[in-house]
Amino acid sequence: MMRVRFAPSPTGNLHIGTLRTALFNQLFAKAQGATTVLRIEDTDLARSNPAYETSIMAGLAWMGLTPDEGPHHEGGYGPYRQSERMAFYRAAVDRLMASGHAYFCFCSAADLEAERADADAQKKPYVYSGKCRHLSVEIRDAYLAQKRPYTYKFHVPIEGEIMVSDLIRGDIVFESRLIGDFVMMKSDGMPSYNFAVVVDDIAMAITHVIRGEDHISNTPKQITLFHALGATVPAFAHLPMILGPDKSKLSKRHGATNVTEYREQGFLAEAMFNYLSLLGWSSPDDKEIMTPDETFARFSLDRVSKSGAVFDLTKLTWMNGQYIRAMSSSDFYQAVRPFLTEDNRHAMASLTEKQWEDACFSVRDNVETLIQINDYVTVYTMSDPSFQAATAAVTWQATDMTVIAAFAAGWEAQGPMTAEAIDGLIATIVTQTGLGKGKVYKPIRLATSGLGTGPHIAAYLHVFGHDKVLRRLRRTLEAQ
RNA sequence: GGCCCUAUCGUCUAGGGGUUAGGACACCUGGUUUUCAUCCAGGCAACCGGGGUUCGAAUCCCCGUAGGGCUACCA
Numbered sequence: 001m002m003r004v005r006f007a008p009s010p011t012g013n014l015h016i017g018t019l020r021t022a023l024f025n026q027l028f029a030k031a032q033g034a035t036t037v038l039r040i041e042d043t044d045l046a047r048s049n050p051a052y053e054t055s056i057m058a059g060l061a062w063m064g065l066t067p068d069e070g071p072h073h074e075g076g077y078g079p080y081r082q083s084e085r086m087a088f089y090r091a092a093v094d095r096l097m098a099s100g101h102a103y104f105c106f107c108s109a110a111d112l113e114a115e116r117a118d119a120d121a122q123k124k125p126y127v128y129s130g131k132c133r134h135l136s137v138e139i140r141d142a143y144l145a146q147k148r149p150y151t152y153k154f155h156v157p158i159e160g161e162i163m164v165s166d167l168i169r170g171d172i173v174f175e176s177r178l179i180g181d182f183v184m185m186k187s188d189g190m191p192s193y194n195f196a197v198v199v200d201d202i203a204m205a206i207t208h209v210i211r212g213e214d215h216i217s218n219t220p221k222q223i224t225l226f227h228a229l230g231a232t233v234p235a236f237a238h239l240p241m242i243l244g245p246d247k248s249k250l251s252k253r254h255g256a257t258n259v260t261e262y263r264e265q266g267f268l269a270e271a272m273f274n275y276l277s278l279l280g281w282s283s284p285d286d287k288e289i290m291t292p293d294e295t296f297a298r299f300s301l302d303r304v305s306k307s308g309a310v311f312d313l314t315k316l317t318w319m320n321g322q323y324i325r326a327m328s329s330s331d332f333y334q335a336v337r338p339f340l341t342e343d344n345r346h347a348m349a350s351l352t353e354k355q356w357e358d359a360c361f362s363v364r365d366n367v368e369t370l371i372q373i374n375d376y377v378t379v380y381t382m383s384d385p386s387f388q389a390a391t392a393a394v395t396w397q398a399t400d401m402t403v404i405a406a407f408a409a410g411w412e413a414q415g416p417m418t419a420e421a422i423d424g425l426i427a428t429i430v431t432q433t434g435l436g437k438g439k440v441y442k443p444i445r446l447a448t449s450g451l452g453t454g455p456h457i458a459a460y461l462h463v464f465g466h467d468k469v470l471r472r473l474r475r476t477l478e479a480q
Numbered sequence: 481g482g483c484c485c486u487a488u489c490g491u492c493u494a495g496g497g498g499u500u501a502g503g504a505c506a507c508c509u510g511g512u513u514u515u516c517a518u519c520c521a522g523g524c525a526a527c528c529g530g531g532g533u534u535c536g537a538a539u540c541c542c543c544g545u546a547g548g549g550c551u552a553c554c555a
Contacts, residue, residue: 009555044554109553125482126551151553169485178483186553193555217484217550240486247547275492278504282493286503305493307486308548315492315505325518365518376517426514441514453516 002034002207006067007197009041010052014059014259016311017212017242017250020276024239024304025210026065027277030296037204038070040081041197043190048083059259063269064292077204082196085203089191092199092229093152093184101228102184105132105153106143127180130155152185154195154225162220167208167237167301174220182221194218198225201234210237210301213308214249237301240280241308250311266339266370271320279309289322321368332364333357339370340377347381351463359463362455379454380463384472390450391476399435400443401480406433407444408473416466422458447476 006022008014029036038060042048053071060066069075079085096102107115112128119126133155135143143150156179164172184195191199201209216238226233244254256262262272270291277295278288281304287294327335333356348356363376382390410425411417417425430440445457448469454460461469 007555011555041555047554105553107553112552120481123481149553153553172484174483183553188553190553192553197555212549213485214549215555218555238485241548243548245491249549278492280492284494286494288492288504305486309493310491312491312505318505321518363517366516368517430514437514439514445514451515455516457514 001205002029002032003037003205004029004034004208004210005037005039005201005204005206006065007039007041007200007211008056009044009047010049010056011044011047012052012258014056015250016257016259016262016276018056019059019063019065019259019272020242020279021210021212021239022060022065023063023273023276024281027281027295027299028208028210028237028301029068030292031299034208035069035075036067037075037077037206038067038080039200039204040071040083041193042081042083043186043193043196045188045190053081055260059263062259062263063273082191082200085196085200086189086191088199088203089185089196092195096154096184096228097152099228100155102152102154103133104135104140104144104150105181105183106135106148106150107132108149125178127178128153128182130181133181149187151183151187153181154184154221154228155181156221156224162223164216164219164223164236166216167235168304169216169238169306172216172219174217176220176224179220179224194221195225198222198229198231202226202229202231206234208235208237210239213238213241237304240305242279243308243310245310247308247310254311255313264371266336266372267316267320268323268335268370271316271323274323275316275319279311280305289319317368324367324370325365327364329357329361329364333360336360336367336370336373339373341374344374344377344381347383348377351380355463355465358459362459362463376455379449379451379460382450384475387450387472388475388479391446392479394446396443396480397439399433399439400447401477403429403433403435403440403443404447404473404476407447408470408477411466411470411473417462419458419462422461426457448472 004025006025008018008022025036028034038057040053042053057072067073069077069080071078071080093102115129116126132153156176158177160176162174162176162179164174166172182194183192185191200206219236219238223233242250244250246254250257256265259272273292274288274290274295277290277299281299283290283295283298284303285298287298290298324332337356337360348359351359359377359380360373363373366376367373406429407425410429414421414425426440426444430437433440441457442452445454446452448457448461448464
């Protein structure tokens with residue numbers, strides 16, 4: 001059984017890059033029939049915050065990436081928070097100490113800094129000297145008795161090379177001597193990242209590690225640990241980075257990086273899913289707009305690209321628009337309703353739910369992100385005084401009042417009409433007056449909405465209702 | 481500095497020893513539409529450079545160059 005894991009650390013809200021990694025794990029899992037595991041990597045006591053865990057889970061759920069196993073879905077491999085797995089790390093440390101793979105290190109931060117500066121001065125690559133490895137038992141016990149702070153370090157063999165076989169990049173070779181001994185257990189008693197990851201990946205029976213390219217250089221360290229622990233090394237797949245417009249790793253200075261921010265702007269989960277799946281992966285056919293199921297059916301690691309991909313907000317926005325335009329009237333209304341501002345809700349308070357839905361739907365094709373609904377419902381929210389001010393500023397053409405009068409007469413005579421009937425009425429006026437469509441539609445639009453552009457006239461007039469339209473037509477005529 | 485990764489239109493990418501180097505976004509033009517938007521049609525635009533290998537290289541190899549990542553008791 002294949003098992004993949006997604007391992008965020010709760011030190012911030014869900015980042016786009018983190019989401020993408022989770023997504024690709026999911027794509028692989030669904031394509032291959034693997035189980036997905038969510039593991040919370042909260043070993044940094046200072047930066048971790050349980051509130052972020054909630055936020056991360058919410059972000060994942062929003063995009064439909066609920067893991068098979070995790071803190072809230074025990075699957076026999078828990079617990080799923082590293083802070084709750086201390087017994088596993090302790091046992092592994094003991095084993096490695098017993099087998100001679102690990103040792104106490106009493107070097108202080110200052111000691112290590114000095115070593116580093118020294119290597120720098122000599123223009124040599126810095127590798128930890130390993131001096132604590134050679135401490136005599138007496139000195140070691142004395143330090144321990146003095147309660148000197150210490151870490152447990154892992155002894156990396158100096159000879160030979162370590163090869164990382166990456167499913168995306170092929171074989172990558174590292175020289176062992178350049179790696180250097182590294183910390184397994186920090187002086188605060190918590191495991192280091194590289195150590196915890198390996199212990200957990202073994203215990204959780206992870207078969208495929210799919211993560212960002214920024215972890216490539218950690219991989220040889222982890223492989224030596226897998227060997228020392230006598231475990232099978234999982235398969236690795238390092239995903240290309242998501243970049244900002246300047247081609248550096250996507251970060252806050254590039255703008256919105258939190259999934260929450262996109263959600264609040266009115267990006268649809270489906271669009272985000274679709275867009276992100278195409279960042280660093282391409283469909284084997286030309287299909288770009290794909291449902292999750294269509295993506296799962298097409299996904300494979302061998303179509304993942306190797307180079308970093310710039311996050312293109314413009315294309316995401318376009319894709320979001322595609323999803324919006326595919327929505328039904330009621331779906332669109334449900335989606336957009338939470339995004340309407342208080343002012344707009346208030347201004348439209350006299351409308352029924354159905355009218356609201358019609359109003360929103362009439363501008364659906366103008367909207368690319370849901371929050372933009374507020375920019376397009378002004379035709380419905382404009383107050384009568386604002387309307388009067390707007391029409392007062394219009395320079396009317398000679399034929400305009402004729403058209404408006406004819407329209408007002410027809411409107412009053414017909415009573416409440418369907419949108420189709422309104423279209424019919426306008427068409428009749430076009431024929432009867434012999435004026436072009438433009439010379440008919442434009443004054444009617446102005447005399448009823450006060451605006452030069454907007455949704456189709458019949459659509460908004462229908463939402464306005466009989467009385468409001470008549471009131472406005474009369475007002476316009478009287479003002480002349 | 482060291483180690484590692486990467487390199488096709490502005491962006492996301494397809495392709496890959498012989499192609500008019502394909503698609504999408506963006507941009508431009510035209511059409512549809514009462515307007516904006518949508519939609520439709522067309523257009524602009526790329527194989528980082530230099531050496532090899534080869535009949536032939538954008539494709540394979542090497543060297544540069546550029547960009548990126550990592551170089552923590554962060555993950």
